[in-house]
Amino acid sequence: MRKGMKKNSGYSKAVFADSLVTSCEICNGLCALDIRLRGKKIIKVKGREEHAVSRGYICPKGLAVDEIVGAPDRIRTPLAKNRGGRWQEVTPAEAIKIIAERFNFIKAKYGAEALAVHVGRAGINKEFKYYLKRFCAAFGTPNFSTAESHCHLSKKMAGEITYGGLPVPDFAHSRCIVLWGSNPAASCPQLMRDIKQARGKGARLIVIDPREISTAKKSDLHLQIRPGTDGALALAMLHVLIKEKLFDKEFVEKWTIGFTELAALVDKYTPEKAESITWVPSEKIVQAARLYAGNSPACISIGIALELQTNGFQTARAISIMQAVCGNLDISGGVLFTPAPKLSSLKMEKDEAFSKPAVGQEKYPLFFKYNGNAQANMFARAILEGKPYPLKAMLLAGSNPVLTWPNAERVKKAFSSLDFLVVTENFMTETAKLADVVFPVGTFLSRDEFCDFSGLNGLPRLSLSPKIIDEPLMTDWEFCRNLAVEMGLEQFFPWRDEVEALNYRLEPLGINLDTLRHSLDHGYEYKKTEEKKYLKSGFQTESGKVEIYSKELERHGYDPLPVYHEPAESPVSTPELFREYPLILTSGARTLPYMHSRFHNIPSLRKLEPEPELEVHPHTASNLGIEDGELVLLESPRGRINIKVRITEDILPGVIAIPHGWDEANANVLTDDEALDPVSGFPPDRSYLGRITSWNPRV
DSSP states (O other): OOTTOOOOTTSOSOEETTEEEEEOOSSTTOOEEEEEEETTEEEEEEEOTTOTTTTTOOOHHHHTHHHHHTOTTOOOSOEEEOTTSOEEEOOHHHHHHHHHHHHHHHHHHHOGGGEEEEEOGGGTTOHHHHHHHHHHHHHTOOOEEEGGGTSSHHHHHHHHHHHSSOOEEOGGGOSEEEEESOOHHHHOTTHHHHHHHHHHTTOEEEEEOSBOOHHHHTSSEEEOOOTTOHHHHHHHHHHHHHHTTOSOHHHHHHHEEOHHHHHHHHTTOOHHHHHHHHOOOHHHHHHHHHHHHTSSSEEEEEOHHHHSSTTHHHHHHHHHHHHHHTTOBTSTTSEEOOOOOOOOOOOOOOSSOOSSOOTTTTTSHHHHHHHOSOOGGGHHHHHHHOSSSOOOEEEEESOOHHHHSSSHHHHHHHHHHOSEEEEEOSSOOTTGGGOSEEEOOOOGGGSOEEEEOHHHHSOOEEEEEOOOOOOSSOOHHHHHHHHHHHTTOGGGOOOSSHHHHHHHHHGGGTOOHHHHHTTTTTOEEOSOOOSOTHHHHOOSSSSSSEESSOHHHHHTTSOSSOOOOOOSSSTTTOHHHHHHSOEEEEEOOOOTTOBTTBTTTOHHHHHHSOSOEEEEOHHHHHHHTOOTTOEEEEEETTEEEEEEEEEOTTBOTTEEEEOOOOSTTOGGGTOOSSSOOTTTOOOOTTSEEEEEEEOOTTO
16 A cells, blocks of 8 residues: 555555555456555556456457546536526435435325336346345345346347357357457457457457457458348358258257257258348358367357347347257267356345236236346337336336437436336436436445456356445435435345445355455455256256257247247338338447447547447449538438437448447437347347438428
8 A cells, every 4th residue: 555545445455565455347348456545546447468368458448437437527426406507516315305305295196006117237246236126126126137128138048048158259269250240349349359369379360340340350251141031141150051951960969959950951952042031142141150160169249239130039049049059068079068157136125926927027027027028129118108017116226218218218208107207317318308207326446346348258266346436425225225215225234334235245155355355366266167067967957958949939939949030120011111210220239439328528538439320331322422521411200400410431331320328419319119029028139221311401
């Protein structure tokens, strides 16, 4: 500890030289940070080289934590709207009293289910998410949801239904890596080190993406696909694998159900037919299948781009099956099944079930079964149309739906119609502007948080991101507990503070927070790595095998095989609409400086990506008569935005791409919340139709 610096019980005890050690909680990379303080001010941030996983890597977002913590536009006092609709500052105690009174009033008038609680990406894999779900159970509402209504859970469901879990690609030891709608260079850059390590040993790299991203430029093979047709490509690759007998025959015979039915399904998906659907040349489809099958162990990274399609769930199923039939399950260099650490459950044992089903539970029963949450994409409809029943109040924790949920205009109208809206947030977002109460919370630097690496790179290792600064704000956990106490629900939150709650969670592992504090660089290995666990206990499915043909899907009225359907909007499925909107529009690809809609207000990050841009191929631009840098009007059947054009050969002709999360050009004004995936309820953000016209400011 630096001379003259007083010991603060709130700081991590793991002090190296004059730095404090924690992990970045902004994205799922969990990169370790060395943070130097002068008093309470952050004066330097760097990646921690000694950390066993991140090994010194840090992205621009991590480097900007000092700007984020000290941002001049950060909200530091709770705000409540008065009767005139004007903001007024209130104390934290006053804000919590207002929220508690309104929630209890709504429960008494409409029933507990009229309240929905949603945790955004800022709360995914964070402990406060589980306590907010517990709060919902104590209050009596089934309507708890998370950002996983739009991300991750569709492919997780596909993996669980097919072979009992969602495995993690082992890039570092693979001989062939397939990045399918996945771009770790932008979404989790530290994984690129493992990919480069494998490439250095001769591993092949296949990238499947409609854009020629940086990784595609360095790949052995880039399949530049028409957005939304990945399912057809997967079936065509399976066609090649089966026709040329490139699959693992022994594994298929011993460990799968439904291979014969699969072979019949893919028989008609020749590479030539797939070329007409996907725009990928047939010879490249054959080459990709042979590269993958001929270089075992091989792994496939299934990106969120595949989930955000009207056929996303079945596409993820087809790719999961491809990994299985080639024998790449639970082996080094393939994909690994690594269980999460077993923590104390926060699920409440209630005397009676909820009086009504969660919103979306009846329409998407398997989403609810494998997730236990409401489907947030149905909330706007519940608010505006009362289907299946009205929602009257919402609590949004670390979420900005106006910029991140599909059909933003409907979302905005819905939230404006609520009787009461609460947002916990650090900044005045577009969603926070609609709230009745905005409650600021501390950053991740001001709380202890777990880091679970099992879902990142398959390591059964639990670490700690320790609190290193004190902020004059409640943490998300403290807000949740204080609200519960104010509402008379204290019996369901018996822990005195956050440390006691985290120690309760750790009890099944036989460790406590101090155990994790003393091993920040290496974490706690809660299980030994073991390959091919299915040889001992089978797969965690009804049959104990890989279920290519899923009877569970069949029982629920879904296709038991991974069938392909055209996107809901496309040149093929809606030709008349395509004549009116003649471009295929894809949106939402991650960029390195930002986390969805977060941090566009941070100067160092804004310099890296100053404004949103519409990517257009030169041929498309020439046909439309538009120029690079021109401000245009971009329209879909749902809305329109103004955005600047960037002409690039990195996008397919006839396809255009926009980022999301920008106030200035909100991509979700254009996206659809009607044509949801029939199994998961995910929106088709990565494939819909649009058109470009010249912008006239007088219109």
